[in-house]
Amino acid sequence: MVKNMKKINFKEDWPESWKYSYPYDLLEVYGVKNLTGYAHAYANRFKHTLGLIQKVAKPGAKILDIAAAQGNFSLSLAELEYEVTWNDLRKELIDYVKLKWESGIVHYAPGNIFDLKFDTQFDVVLIAEVIEHVAHPDDFLKNIAQMLKPGGYIVLSTPNGQYFKNRLPRFSDCPDPSQYEVIQFKPNSDGHIFLLHLDEIEQLSHQAGLVVKETRLVTNPLTNGHIKLHHLLKLLPKSWVETCEKLTCSMPLAVKCKLHTTTIALLTQSKSSNEICG
Template structure:
């Protein structure tokens, strides 16, 4: 993936994306917790995709923003469709493109007829930005081929520092429609708990193949542990992450910030 050179005449959406690219892709990081957390989420997401999808599979990347997952997957040999509401980001993604097949489809993905088109649909850090995560997941499920897969990542609602409401406790989610689809953590509406994800998956007619709870407070630099990240070797951070991931589920639900899930459409041809 190419690294673009910052230009003063870039569009605002390009300028706001570029600092995240420096953190996420190009290794320029003053915020080590963010970089560790992103790299950890990317690792688990790619592992789950590669576990179920052959290199020529068709993948839809929903709300793909600056296209980092899109481009990485294209470089791995997948046929990837980039989608985002912000059409002006397409040319920014193309600046970074280096190899692989990418299709660009801007706009509201639910206005397009993509029923049964994809082997994998990727929804990373998206579902917590929508007012109706139940309807969202049902709509995404329709885009899968029989036995296709969704790879979902979202902040873990059970994390001990989470103070956002549970979706299942909200009597009228429509009250949040006016603020949905906002980027970054300021746009989070609900942070889903594990039992809620299981319920939403069942309602969408999907099955859970695997769920991983990952990224502890040290890895993420929370509760002032970011100071330790400046002095600890990377191997120590990774070993501690492995240790907390091996804990019983009740502990992992409290200690980990991120849920990564592999879901399957069980409909047979």
């Protein structure tokens, strides 16, 4: 079990990026009782993401967490005895993450991942809710693939573009993604540019010399509190919400694509890529 990370208390003299991050931590990691769809959805995504990493990497493996923000995945993975490298554009968040640190190895590599050069390759690269903020997800994935050790994995989570409430375009429907460069890398859903469909994830992976080993479509409208179902979240036992989630996750793929808000994918190098690396 992952321990609760160190609790910190809000201070008025914090940098703005810290003040922005703290309300999310109250919902995501500190056990503040909140029955919002956001809290349920985050917990569900967190569980599946860590589960995929633990499925393919043993403790001690080197993990790069890209655009890691307040470091909740980084710190949790460190407590699970992985060697983690935290990355984000906002260098000032390093001290915020350090305040919450309890145990384990965490290195810090702030900056634009397109520009950074690492002395080592990684067993796993985590890109959680990142690719939808990038104007060129094709180039982004190709760049990330070069950071993997032979036989390494990418764990990717992103909003599901096929969800019935989605109104954003597919990446493949945009003839000139460079027009979005001025708005990329913004945090939170305000910075979403494209929402990828399953076939696009397959295509982008193939272009990057990767294959999709596993895909999970998770978090239904009840779990996420959509279409006014957040009212039910305040009334239903957690076990009922989890049972409903399991039920929709067992449905045929065409139904799951419409009912679930989040895609979590496990990518690895194709055989041809491994031969080149070897």
